[in-house]
Amino acid sequence: MPTLETPSVDLAIRSYGTEPEWDRHAFAQLVLPLSGTVQLEIEGRQGRLDPLHGALVAPGAWHTQVSHDANRSFILDIDGSAMEHDALARLAERPFTPLGPAVRKLVEFMELMASASAVARPLLQGWVPLLLDALALETPQPRSRLAALLARWRRGRACPGRPPRWPASPTSVSAACTPCSARNWT
Numbered sequence: 001m002p003t004l005e006t007p008s009v010d011l012a013i014r015s016y017g018t019e020p021e022w023d024r025h026a027f028a029q030l031v032l033p034l035s036g037t038v039q040l041e042i043e044g045r046q047g048r049l050d051p052l053h054g055a056l057v058a059p060g061a062w063h064t065q066v067s068h069d070a071n072r073s074f075i076l077d078i079d080g081s082a083m084e085h086d087a088l089a090r091l092a093e094r095p096f097t098p099l100g101p102a103v104r105k106l107v108e109f110m111e112l113m114a115s116a117s118a119v120a121r122p123l124l125q126g127w128v129p130l131l132l133d134a135l136a137l138e139t140p141q142p143r144s145r146l147a148a149l150l151a152r153w154r155r156g157r158a159c160p161g162r163p164p165r166w167p168a169s170p171t172s173v174s175a176a177c178t179p180c181s182a183r184n185w186t
Helices: 080-084 086-093 101-116 121-136 145-157 170-176
Strands: 009-014 028-035 038-042 045-049 053-057 063-066 072-078 096-098
Touching (some): 028 101, 045 096, 072 101
Antiparallel strands (some): 009 072, 028 053, 038 045, 038 063
């Protein structure tokens, strides 16, 4: 049976304070907040991290972080060979990212395991590929009535020269977007 190559990884839980300290290293760091907020700067780009937003610090990138509230984050150190993975390559271009539901569940699972005892290397080696695959998926966007209405309006289904009539209920979405000839505008 073939074995999957898993990058060398280390996992730590860290908290950050109010004093910024610049750092850089030869490995990548995936920052996955568990609680609180952290302000992170990576090579001049700034972002606010919280349990719904994480970041990737690429190998060799100068970075610093500060926080003015209680915070805890998973810091996943990943050797540079893993940068070819789709998720890490995409995050290297846009290091700040929303964390979708699948990623959040994987982080919650590892937080639960880490709170019980030290995380065993085989568990970590199995978790990292799942986490990277979940990060590689497009971040799901919630569907809303407004998004559906705007999409139909942009496709030209609203009357030219008139603003769209915003529906008051779900059943009126279709009626608000019908062509002019089928609607009485008085």
